[in-house]
Amino acid sequence: MxxxxxMANLERLAGLKLSPAERERLKADLTRILEYFQKxxxxxxxxxxxxxxxxxxxxxxxxxxxxxxxxxxEALANAPQTERGHFKVPRVFGEE
Amino acid sequence: xxxxxxxxxxxxxxxxxxxxxLFCGCRAxxxxxxxxxxxxxVCLGMPGALPVLNRKAVEYALRVALALGAQVKRRxxxxxxxxxxxxxxxxxxxxxxxxxxxxxxxxxxxxxGEERRVRIRELHLEEDAGKLxxxxxxxxxxxxxxxxxxxxxxxxxxxxxxxxxxxxxxALRTLLRHLGVSGADMEKGELRCDANLSLARDGEWGVKxxxxxxxxxxxxxxxxxxxxxxxxxxxERGEEIRLATFGWDEGRERLLLQRAKEEAHDYRYFPEPDLxxxxxxxxxxxxxxxGLPELPWxxxxxxxxxxxxxxxxxxxxxxEPELADYFERVAAAxxxxxxxxxxxxxxxxxxxxxxPPLPAEELALLIQKVxxxxxxxxxxxxxxxxxxxxxxxxxxxxxxRAVRQLTDEAELEKLAREAMSQHPQAVADFQAGKTxxxxxxxxxxxxxxxxxxxxSKLAQIFQRLLAS
Numbered sequence: 234m235x236x237x238x239x240m241a242n243l244e245r246l247a248g249l250k251l252s253p254a255e256r257e258r259l260k261a262d263l264t265r266i267l268e269y270f271q272k273x274x275x276x277x278x279x280x281x282x283x284x285x286x287x288x289x290x291x292x293x294x295x296x297x298x299x300x301x302x303x304x305x306x307e308a309l310a311n312a313p314q315t316e317r318g319h320f321k322v323p324r325v326f327g328e329e
Numbered sequence: 330x331x332x333x334x335x336x337x338x339x340x341x342x343x344x345x346x347x348x349x350x351l352f353c354g355c356r357a358x359x360x361x362x363x364x365x366x367x368x369x370x371v372c373l374g375m376p377g378a379l380p381v382l383n384r385k386a387v388e389y390a391l392r393v394a395l396a397l398g399a400q401v402k403r404r405x406x407x408x409x410x411x412x413x414x415x416x417x418x419x420x421x422x423x424x425x426x427x428x429x430x431x432x433x434x435x436x437x438x439x440x441x442g443e444e445r446r447v448r449i450r451e452l453h454l455e456e457d458a459g460k461l462x463x464x465x466x467x468x469x470x471x472x473x474x475x476x477x478x479x480x481x482x483x484x485x486x487x488x489x490x491x492x493x494x495x496x497x498x499x500a501l502r503t504l505l506r507h508l509g510v511s512g513a514d515m516e517k518g519e520l521r522c523d524a525n526l527s528l529a530r531d532g533e534w535g536v537k538x539x540x541x542x543x544x545x546x547x548x549x550x551x552x553x554x555x556x557x558x559x560x561x562x563x564x565e566r567g568e569e570i571r572l573a574t575f576g577w578d579e580g581r582e583r584l585l586l587q588r589a590k591e592e593a594h595d596y597r598y599f600p601e602p603d604l605x606x607x608x609x610x611x612x613x614x615x616x617x618x619x620g621l622p623e624l625p626w627x628x629x630x631x632x633x634x635x636x637x638x639x640x641x642x643x644x645x646x647x648x649e650p651e652l653a654d655y656f657e658r659v660a661a662a663x664x665x666x667x668x669x670x671x672x673x674x675x676x677x678x679x680x681x682x683x684x685p686p687l688p689a690e691e692l693a694l695l696i697q698k699v700x701x702x703x704x705x706x707x708x709x710x711x712x713x714x715x716x717x718x719x720x721x722x723x724x725x726x727x728x729x730r731a732v733r734q735l736t737d738e739a740e741l742e743k744l745a746r747e748a749m750s751q752h753p754q755a756v757a758d759f760q761a762g763k764t765x766x767x768x769x770x771x772x773x774x775x776x777x778x779x780x781x782x783x784x785s786k787l788a789q790i791f792q793r794l795l796a797s
Binding site: 293 | 348349353367368381382385472595597603604606607
């Protein structure tokens with residue numbers, strides 16, 4: 234069950250501002266999703282390794298050799314705003 | 330308030346000196362690069378781009394782990410740490426949370442000649458974030474630093490004073506430089522430190538104050554001292570201490586309250602699905618172990634034992650491995666270390682900028698000439714400065730100057746008598762008890778002989794003549 238407090242916390246973490254109607258709708262959706270996933274809790278996972286994205290594969294690595302980077306114009310091409318070679322974003326305060 | 334013990338733990342971020350970033354082939358040496366010139370779809374967090382781990386970064390991190398005597402996890406993996414901030418284009422940082430690369434170990438270091446050991450809790454690999462420049466109109470973001478490899482080292486709360494914390498960091502820098510895995514320059518942000526402090530009473534720990542982003546040794550010491558004072562004052566007034574995070578204003582030496590932590594941060598960690606687990610084979614571990622240099626504490630003990638150097642001298646030499654290497658080359662060429670250390674620390678160090686200002690063989694030659702009394706110490710110092718400043722080699726300078734030292738007793742006495750007759754006032758002063766007049770007289774002869782006279786012999790002669 235997603236309550237008001239959890240909802241408010243999720244909004245903060247996701248950096249979203251929801252209207253009351255949106256909030257109600259999402260609360261119901263998220264509650265259903267959560268219930269659905271709770272089915273997993275019924276499984277016996279003792280002895281199952283915690284996580285393995287590609288079973289059996291380890292150490293997909295590369296040598297420390299530089300590759301060309303993007304030209305700065307290219308890197309900045311999709312930015313809504315730029316200034317002096319930087320991405321420009323709205324003011325931020327010390328908060329993460 | 331009595332019975333309060335300061336308890337300090339550190340979290341240190343070390344920037345690894347790899348050529349490329351942790352998960353892409355962009356160059357990692359962002360320090361002087363123009364903004365956003367070292368980026369690619371991977372480190373910009375473009376949809377669909379996939380990270381590939383840099384093997385060298387793993388080896389560098391393993392070097393640090395083995396040097397600290399940490400237990401390397403045979404299998405570790407990466408996790409996503411989720412949060413929103415403009416310096417983090419993906420919306421998450423790839424780090425190791427659940428299973429770090431290594432756990433345990435300790436760092437040995439010395440505080441005023443006394444050995445300390447601080448236990449390491451864990452060590453893991455993670456990527457750096459970008460950089461923000463705040464302006465009134467908005468924030469400017471440079472992504473060059475995004476994805477640069479970091480090793481995070483977390484200590485156990487074994488440190489007891491701010492000064493000790495500073496010395497620990499210095500020792501860690503020395504270790505990292507010996508291992509060749511990082512420049513470990515705090516000013517360049519290659520070594521960054523977060524510190525946790527609490528006051529314990531009768532072994533019972535108090536509430537933590539966290540100080541973020543300390544980037545100088547002095548800052549670490551001062552900020553911790555300020556945090557301890559802040560907590561102490563509150564306790565003395567009977568106030569409760571709340572969990573808080575501070576920044577440090579380096580210029581004004583003041584703590585800045587960043588946030589009072591009411592609710593813990595929720596980073597929603599989960600295993601990074603784009604990376605396969607990291608498995609460290611016995612073979613890889615052996616390879617890294619075999620490549621470890623002599624570690625600073627072993628080298629330190631050897632320097633004290635072999636060359637009879639003081640704790641302070643060894644610290645300065647080891648602070649830069651190149652300086653310690655230079656010292657060893659000079660000592661080997663001279664056949665003795667005590668004198669070599671004196672010359673390097675008092676005469677050469679001030680010209681040192683990351684590399685020897687004078688070849689080791691030339692400095693050794695100079696020291697030998699002084700030892701054989703072929704030239705005076707003063708002349709040697711002059712020649713040293715000329716050789717460092719100019720283009721001519723020391724040998725040519727030596728040849729160009731008739732530099733055989735004046736040691737002949739009779740000749741020196743003649744010069745001494747001359748000086749005494751030219752400066753009767755100095756003679757009178759000396760005989761009236763003003764002993765500094767002796768230095769004046771010696772100086773006159775040294776000037777006349779352009780530093781070639783044997784000063785100690787000369788002083789003896791003056792003393793004899795003046796006493797009679």
